[in-house]
Amino acid sequence: MKYSYTWEEVEDAVNALSVALQKKGFTCIAAIGRGGCIPAALVAHKLGINVVDYVNYNRDYGFDGDSLTGRHQFEDVLFIDDATETGGTMEFIKARYGNPARVAVLFCAADNQINRPDFVGLEYLGDCPKMPWEVKKQK
Template sequence: MTDRLPHEKGFHISWDQIHRDARALAWRLDGKGPDAGGWRAVVAITRGGMAPAMIVARELDIRTVDTISVKSYHSGGGAADQRREAEVLKHPDAEIMGDGTGILIVDDLVDTGKTLELVREMYPKAHFAAVYAKPAGKPMVDSFITEVSQDTWIFFPWDMALQYVQPFRGTD
């Protein structure tokens, strides 16, 4: 058995797949809002939640869309990628948000749940949805579509470029 780096246990998501999964999330959320089944607004957790939130908003005909920007990683690639204390860089419109009632907060992935924990403290009555969920973060999300193992690295289409990859078992 070959030892793998953590990022080599990858789950590659195409644009088509994220679109299908975000639509499935919208179908799951349809009619579940507190306002006769409707939602007042969608808030994307940036940056990863923007594409799924846009698709959910379109599918559910929600015209009010906002963002909350939360930074919880230092990105540098490889060992430089480290978690840090989650920090809100940009808040959504306070008049829209209130305590979160009728607000659908969407992210691409709930990993450890630290980002959603911070946002949930701010908007306790919002509904939290993610397209993908890892076991450690699942308790922080109300709805999700696909669960992956905690040690799986998800490669989203906005993070990738097409390039040649060496075969897993050598080059002969």
């Protein structure tokens, strides 16, 4: 059975990220949808950042738009996702938005050394655990 994170573990990861991000100068958070939506809101509240945009990207379906075009210098935008396993999303963000783009995740595979996010809340071993907000699909 796949491990599921608790809300307490999510809060621990948000707190760890917030400490690392506190004085980095980000003025906008971009949630990498859909997994990054809840983490982006939690970190934005913690850091007092009022602008939350989105990037709609999924490793299975690819890029499907964003709300960033022409709105921000990407140096001040923090892209947030829930977790990373392979680093594919990180690679996509860096390729699309350039080198100044910075990526944070709540949870990162400890053995992921390629395309690693710039900021990590906590690391995990083994398969990527389920998040507490992941619910069963309604039929």
